[in-house]
Amino acid sequence: MRRLVVLFCLFLLCIQEIYAQQQVSDELRAYNDYLLSLSCYKASGELNMAIGEKFMEGDIAGVRRLSAEREKLLMQSIDSVLAFRADAKKSEAAAQLVTRLVFNLGFENTGKVLNRFEPGFDPLCLQEVRQSLEKESKVRPGMPAADFKVFDREGKEYTLASFKGKYIFLEFSASWCSWCKKEIPSIRQAYERFKDSVVFITIHLDDNRDKWLKDLETHTVPWYCLTDLKAWKSPVAKAYNIAGVPNCFIIGKDGLIKAKELRREEITQQLEKLLAAGKGIQFRTGSFQDALQEAEATGKLIFLDGYTSWCAPCKMMNTTVFTDPEVGHFFNEHFINVKFDMEKGEGRELLKRYGMQVFPTYLLLDAAGNEVHRVVGGHDAGEFIRLIREGMDPENSIAGMQKRYETGDREADFLRRYITTLGGGYRFDKIPAVLDELCRKNGETVNEEDWQLIRRYLSDPSSYTFHFVAKHRELFTAYIAPEELEAWIQKVLYVPVFNTVNSLVFDEKEYDAGRFKTLRKDIKIVRPERKSYLLSILDYYDAFRMDKMDKVLSIFKKQFMSLPASDRWGLTMQLNAMLCAKGNKAQCEEGLHIFRQLFNPVDPILKNFENALNKRIGSL
Secondary structure, X not given: OHHHHHHHHHHHHHHHHHHHHHHHHHHHHHHHHHHHHOHHHHHHHHHHHHHHHHHHHOOHHHHHHHHHHHHHHHHHHHHHHHOOOOOHHHOHHHHHHHHHHHHHOOHHHHHHHHOOOOOOOOOHHHHHHHHXXXXXXXXXXXXXXXXXXXXXXXXXXXXXXXXXXXXXXXXXXXXXXXXXXXXXXXXXXXXXXXXXXXXXXXXXOOOOHHHHHHHHHHOOOOOEEEEOOOHHHOHHHHHOOOOOOOEEEEEOOOOEEEEEOOOOHHHHHHHHHHHOHHHXXXXXXXXXXXXXXXXXXXXXXXXXXXEOOOOHHHHHHXXXXXXXXXXXXXXXXXXXXXXXXXXXXXXXXXXXXXOOOOOOEEXXXXXXXXXEEEEEOOOOHHHHXXXXXHHHOOOOOHHHHHHHHHOOOOOHHHHHHHHHHHHHOOOOOOHHHHHHHHHHHHHHHXXXXXXXXXXXXXXXXXXXXXXXXXXXXXXXXXXXXXXXXXXXXXXXXXXXXXXXXXHHHHOOOOOOHHHHXXXXXXXXXXXXXXXXXXHHHHHHHHHHXXXXXXXHHHHHHHHHOOOOHHHHHHHHHHHHHHHHHHOOHHHHHHHHHXXXXXXXXXXXXXXXHHHHHXXXXXXX
């Protein structure tokens, strides 16, 4: 009999799993249909053929330009997918679709996409992308080059240390790779020009010695040709995260990666920049006060690089952009250049003084230390110069625009530019007031640009702008589908409601009755489709706060148990914490019963919940 019961339970679990998979499949179909309807996604697909044609023509600059355009379109597509439904950021179907789109994104944007999903939501498809990013992060510009052990045709061993203190051009190739052969003329040209300053190495990912040797005889080259004859199982291929050939790296004398994934004329161009590194930005040593005094004496602005030792974009900028001769000429001419680690020495005080939240953050300061402008994040050399040059102009700098705003300028185009500039400098604290002014200014004449700014920067459900959108939905459905608009309204409300409760339950923050009253008012004013769900979350915490644990359990069972797992996840974590803090024996046992209904018996989360509640029961 026991065996039949076990078999029946296993059968039910299989049925449940099949049903869950079918749900994901149906949801994925809906997301995919929506994606195919997006004009930005269609435009990104149209660029694929053009990129391929540019590649075949050997127009690498054209490939990079069109690829950057495609990346912007794909990011717009992903933004739309994650706004398609209220639960998109914790939906496995949405995650599966998005992970297909990140294939053509760069490292930085792929990381940004992962961060847009809800904390704690980690399906297998996101785990795989995260693991891929982790491998790639170890071979980004600014990171130490991995060691290797390879051999030449005579069997002589070479390691990275064999070329210590030298610039290295390291290419990965293979005897069977026809595209690799097309790179040989460009590498040969670079070799002839830089062979006295740079060591050129090709590592062949082959496993057949005879084919490798024949390839060397066919394509005779004058630089090092090495291998370990382990092909894709080669430790060096894994260490450099090589997924395809040709691929290449430039390694500096300091053993750090300076550039990667170069093709054709880019090889010579990057080597030129590397060898001209002494003409890059010249940073002053000394204290911040010394820099202020020098700025006073010279009449120049201060350029401050706020970095940390662990920040990958900081390292990339330091090794590839700050060493660029054009960048060096521009900054050395116009600024007193200083840099501080924001976690050490004076950097800690500067971090507090200027409220830096992300790294790298670049500040333009006057001689009194007043902030004129800020730029955040990694950029290529041309874009970085453009952003800083804009910040030197009072018409475009944050400080100049702030002064114009404070003197009463409410012209709509100016407000739009000011919001965009504040967003680019991560001055999100200043955006809500300006956004409200823009909404008051335009009223019922809001346009699509206004909506995009609202969609991107609005996060406060108590703001004038949010209430305006909620009360005048019909004005915005020209720019967004009604269901997308409802999803956005739901998201703006859900995040502060859930985070407020979360901080009270887990961080034991002090209860703010005014905050709860405001949230309830916001929910009722905007009339979201799931108003009762949001109000129940607040009721849920109020019951916990007043030690009414039976009511906590009742609300969970009546309001939350039937929700999709993605909507219920955070609330279930909160229930476990609430019971562990205040539940009596009977209430904790009821919690155990609830969790065993919700979770697969082998789920490690269930085991953690059981352990925590059993510990609570044992202490009573």
